[in-house]
Amino acid sequence: MRKFSCDEARAHLSDALLAEIGRPEANVLEAHLLDCDPCRSLSELFLWQDRVITELAAQARLDTLMSKIREGIQNQSQVTFEEELQQRRRQWSWTFPTKGVAAAAAFILALIAVLYWRPTIPDPVAMLAPTPPPRPVEVQPEPPVRPVESVKPPEDPIPAPPIENPVQPPPVVAVDPPKATPDVATAPKVPAPVAPPKDPAPVRTRPPDVVAKVPVERKDVVLRPKTLDDAVRGGMAFLREQAARFVKDRETNAEELLLWTFIHGGVAEADPEFQGLLKSILTKPLERTYNVAIMAMVLEELDRVKYQNRIAQCAQFLVDNQCPNGQWSYGNPSIFVQDINLPPVPAKQKGLRKVPITRKRDGQGAGDNSNSHYAMLGLRACHDAGILLPRAVVEQASKWWRDSQSRTATVKGAPSAGGDGWCYGKHDHKPYGSMTVGGIGSLIICDYILGTDWKKDPQVASGMDWLAKNFSVAYNPGPYEHGNMEENSQHQVYYYLYGLERAATLYGTEQIGGHFWFAKGLQALIDAQKPDGSWRGGTGELKDTCFAILFLRKATRALVDVPTPGAGTPKK
Amino acid sequence: MSDNETRLLKAAQGGDPKAFERVLRPHLPMLFAYSRAICGDFHAAEDVVQETAQIAYRKLNFLIPEADFAGWLKAIARRQALAARRRLTKTSLVADDMIEKVYQDPSPASSGRRGEALTECIDSLEGRAAQAVKGHYFDGVKLNDLADRMGMTSVAMRQLLHRVRVVLLECVRRRLSAESPS
Numbered sequence: 001m002r003k004f005s006c007d008e009a010r011a012h013l014s015d016a017l018l019a020e021i022g023r024p025e026a027n028v029l030e031a032h033l034l035d036c037d038p039c040r041s042l043s044e045l046f047l048w049q050d051r052v053i054t055e056l057a058a059q060a061r062l063d064t065l066m067s068k069i070r071e072g073i074q075n076q077s078q079v080t081f082e083e084e085l086q087q088r089r090r091q092w093s094w095t096f097p098t099k100g101v102a103a104a105a106a107f108i109l110a111l112i113a114v115l116y117w118r119p120t121i122p123d124p125v126a127m128l129a130p131t132p133p134p135r136p137v138e139v140q141p142e143p144p145v146r147p148v149e150s151v152k153p154p155e156d157p158i159p160a161p162p163i164e165n166p167v168q169p170p171p172v173v174a175v176d177p178p179k180a181t182p183d184v185a186t187a188p189k190v191p192a193p194v195a196p197p198k199d200p201a202p203v204r205t206r207p208p209d210v211v212a213k214v215p216v217e218r219k220d221v222v223l224r225p226k227t228l229d230d231a232v233r234g235g236m237a238f239l240r241e242q243a244a245r246f247v248k249d250r251e252t253n254a255e256e257l258l259l260w261t262f263i264h265g266g267v268a269e270a271d272p273e274f275q276g277l278l279k280s281i282l283t284k285p286l287e288r289t290y291n292v293a294i295m296a297m298v299l300e301e302l303d304r305v306k307y308q309n310r311i312a313q314c315a316q317f318l319v320d321n322q323c324p325n326g327q328w329s330y331g332n333p334s335i336f337v338q339d340i341n342l343p344p345v346p347a348k349q350k351g352l353r354k355v356p357i358t359r360k361r362d363g364q365g366a367g368d369n370s371n372s373h374y375a376m377l378g379l380r381a382c383h384d385a386g387i388l389l390p391r392a393v394v395e396q397a398s399k400w401w402r403d404s405q406s407r408t409a410t411v412k413g414a415p416s417a418g419g420d421g422w423c424y425g426k427h428d429h430k431p432y433g434s435m436t437v438g439g440i441g442s443l444i445i446c447d448y449i450l451g452t453d454w455k456k457d458p459q460v461a462s463g464m465d466w467l468a469k470n471f472s473v474a475y476n477p478g479p480y481e482h483g484n485m486e487e488n489s490q491h492q493v494y495y496y497l498y499g500l501e502r503a504a505t506l507y508g509t510e511q512i513g514g515h516f517w518f519a520k521g522l523q524a525l526i527d528a529q530k531p532d533g534s535w536r537g538g539t540g541e542l543k544d545t546c547f548a549i550l551f552l553r554k555a556t557r558a559l560v561d562v563p564t565p566g567a568g569t570p571k572k
Numbered sequence: 573m574s575d576n577e578t579r580l581l582k583a584a585q586g587g588d589p590k591a592f593e594r595v596l597r598p599h600l601p602m603l604f605a606y607s608r609a610i611c612g613d614f615h616a617a618e619d620v621v622q623e624t625a626q627i628a629y630r631k632l633n634f635l636i637p638e639a640d641f642a643g644w645l646k647a648i649a650r651r652q653a654l655a656a657r658r659r660l661t662k663t664s665l666v667a668d669d670m671i672e673k674v675y676q677d678p679s680p681a682s683s684g685r686r687g688e689a690l691t692e693c694i695d696s697l698e699g700r701a702a703q704a705v706k707g708h709y710f711d712g713v714k715l716n717d718l719a720d721r722m723g724m725t726s727v728a729m730r731q732l733l734h735r736v737r738v739v740l741l742e743c744v745r746r747r748l749s750a751e752s753p754s
Contacts, residue, residue: 011734014733014734014737015730015734018730019613020715020730033670040670044670044673044674046741047609047670047671049737050605050609051605051675051681052690052691053690053705054601054605054608055601055602055605055680056601056691056709056710057604058605059601062597062600062601065600065621066593069593069600069621069622069625069626072625072626073589073626073629074589076626078585078629078630079631079634350723351723351724351728352725510658
């Protein structure tokens with residue numbers, strides 16, 4: 001698992017207290033704080049500082065706060081015991097018949113099960129054969145470390161009882177002063193992603209046959225359920241073992257995807273394989289849309305200041321490869337990329353340098369929605385890295401996504417009741433999952449770059465409705481057009497799942513249609529992982545494993561700049 | 573609970589809103605800071621405090637005389653703040669048990685010598701550090717807006733606030749060690 005050094009943890013601690021930390025970093029930080037007493041003490045001190053300053057701030061606004069509260073309670077009446085009792089009785093009288101019916105149904109089902117159950121006589125030959133365990137599990141003598149964060153019950157915990165033993169503020173402890181932070185003008189957006197692990201050798205989960213051969217008494221061992229970290233560790237071990245194939249195989253040609261997964265999967269930046277991939281993508285010619293888009297994402301994540309020149313080249317490629325209809329195809333090299341050669345950042349430069357890009361040529365006539373939505377991810381990374389994209393490019397892309405959304409509504413222009421999705425192009429057939437998640441993410445990115453609120457965008461909402469209605473983590477919902485229109489196909493299911501993670505994170509929701517998408521996706525991925533740590537869903541085991549890990553690590557950075565409805569506006 | 577608080581609570585339970593305001597007022601700064609620590613947003617924390625006050629007023633008859641009023645308020649605020657955090661889709665800031673530990677004592681955190689030292693250190697901040705603290709903590713300006721206003725990137729703003737935390741920590745330590753007998 002990815003780990004922080006104390007310096008990294010302390011740098012992230014402030015971000016955490018500012019609520020400016022991503023989920024993956026928060027998880028790693030939490031794990032660090034569990035183990036590191038000095039950092040834990042420091043976080044308590046920071047929290048206490050925040051408490052003091054915030055209380056002082058509230059003290060200064062006390063009259064304003066009080067007047068709002070006065071308005072709030074003006075028309076309130078207090079509830080008496082009798083009223084509360086009556087209300088509960090009313091609730092009980094409504095719920096009682098439902099509960100009674102449910103109990104009766106359960107009883108009848110149980111009765112049927114008893115009447116019709118016939119014990120199956122086991123095959124004695126089969127019984128003699130060794131039974132392989134159904135799922136790869138690790139035999140762990142120690143108790144589980146930490147439950148998976150994302151499958152915590154979503155409900156509020158019961159209110160804490162009143163505290164009886166107040167204690168003093170946390171004592172000052174001897175902590176090493178954090179190192180001086182780097183110059184803000186040249187500071188990377190994201191610090192080095194990981195500290196070198198103690199044991200750099202990839203950790204493999206024990207294959208199931210090995211587990212089966214271990215003569216253990218089951219009553220003496222604790223079978224630890226597989227966790228998110230186990231799944232990621234297994235997947236990363238598989239990828240690292242296969243990395244050479246990934247790089248050499250011209251067909252897969254996805255070094256950028258591998259590096260993107262390395263970043264999120266916890267491989268240290270100093271790792272020789274990491275460095276090899278980085279060196280390769282920094283020097284290779286820009287030829288293909290997928291590769292260039294993910295390259296921009298990788299470099300922006302690593303250090304958008306240091307790699308701004310290369311990111312600007314990616315932007316030029318993407319802008320020059322936009323098709324006249326607003327889509328992107330697989331792409332062709334643009335000679336104008338070589339014209340991008342930014343001078344070194346001036347010493348007095350404050351903040352991120354803004355680099356304008358202009359369109360020098362058009363891409364081919366039409367493209368596809370798969371390349372197009374990856375191009376949008378790349379453009380988002382360029383935008384975040386200070387590249388000023390031509391507005392017309394984003395508007396044209398936005399127009400394409402809007403025009404190509406399926407329209408099943410009976411009233412022209414109105415969103416349909418079940419929502420509208422996307423397919424691979426602008427065809428007459430039904431939408432499906434992997435393209436719809438791409439379409440939603442792309443429209444959100446367009447809105448984000450153009451400065452509009454995607455939560456008020458009816459076409460984004462319509463896409464989310466489609467996703468809610470057809471929600472699945474087990475298959476790629478809808479008719480898969482590259483597989484004889486097979487409904488709810490397994491084709492590209494992990495490609496779809498990573499798209500689902502992006503759509504939900506970019507939109508900013510933990511639930512889709514009432515489904516906690518991450519918890520469900522996590523369980524589905526844990527269940528589907530192969531004994532060698534890979535996932536296989538029709539896109540090739542290497543890419544599928546990357547997509548699965550990217551989902552598990554929630555690789556998408558949320559768009560934090562846009563307000564959530566209802567938040568940030570004080571009550572009048 | 574002091575006699576005065578008990579007396580005011582009794583009056584508030586009898587339907588006197590003014591008594592409720594008086595008994596609530598001393599706890600508001602702690603409630604606000606606690607809510608902000610959980611939900612991670614200045615304005616949402618204000619809403620949480622208002623909602624908490626309304627719920628507490630409506631359900632005041634359920635508070636038994638021996639109960640800890642501040643603890644009861646905190647329990648209500650906690651539920652509201654967690655709901656706000658979910659609405660805002662904020663990542664959990666720090667482990668909840670750490671927040672509980674720091675907010676265990678409901679009396680004002682600025683009381684006591686350490687709190688006073690920190691208050692003095694905050695007052696001694698100058699320039700961009702003072703601007704950042706005022707904007708972020710006192711005015712509730714969103715980080716990106718504050719960065720724009722001060723001509724910085726949001727990353728630089730986060731780093732500045734981190735440095736301010738460290739500076740304040742050192743300042744408090746210096747002041748306390750200067751006072752303690754060697």
